Amino acid sequence: MKRTLSALCRNEPGVLAMMARECGKYDANILSLAAGETENPQVSRIILCMDGDDEAVDRIGRYLESLDAVIQLDDLSRKDFVDRELVMIKVAMDPAQTSQLMQVFEVFRANVVGMGRETVTVELSGDQERVDGLIKMLVPYGIKSMCRSGMIALKRGDE
Incomplete structure (x- = not known):
């Protein structure tokens, strides 16, 4: 089962590893792992998206909570949360299909960030379904390379 954990940690070497x-x-x-500083430069938020049975993920969570470097751990899978991912995709650009390709970018609100003679590079930020949808639509055109940032997430509401 897919689970998403959010950990506030002291910003120090070795915690992520x-x-x-x-x-x-x-x-x-591990399906996705993202880490970065929070509003406090001494604290990082680590978003860990993983696939595993509930017992294993619960054990991992208990272990992480026991670490001195972990300030707070939330299992977002059991809460209402907002998630986003950034993807950059380099796609083959056939002059005969350029207008169709641009329409796909427009529908997904993907931004063109680079062009070569034979390729176009776009970026998209969105939830996993939106990112997966764009990728699926671009496969027939020929994806030359791709990079996904990994999911970042926050709980909804005032918590």
Whole structure:
């Protein structure tokens, strides 16, 4: 089952690696891992999206909560949350299909960020379904390369 954990941690070396190692111990597959400073530069938020059975993910969560570097841990899968991901995609550009390709970008509100003679590079920010939808639409045109940022997320509301 897919689960998303959000951890506020002290911004110090080794915390991210320690969290990733723990997932491997319990046979949970990391689907996405994103980390960055919060409004306080001494604190980072780590979003860990993984696939694993509930027991394994619960054990991972208990272990992470026990770490001195972890300030707060939330299982967002059990809460209402907002998530976003950034993707950049380089697509083959056939002059005969340029207008069709541009229409796909427009429908998804993807921004062209680079052009070559044979390729166009676009970026899109959105939830996983929107990102996956754009990728699916671009496969027939020929995706040359792609980079996804990994999911970032926050709880909804005033919590």
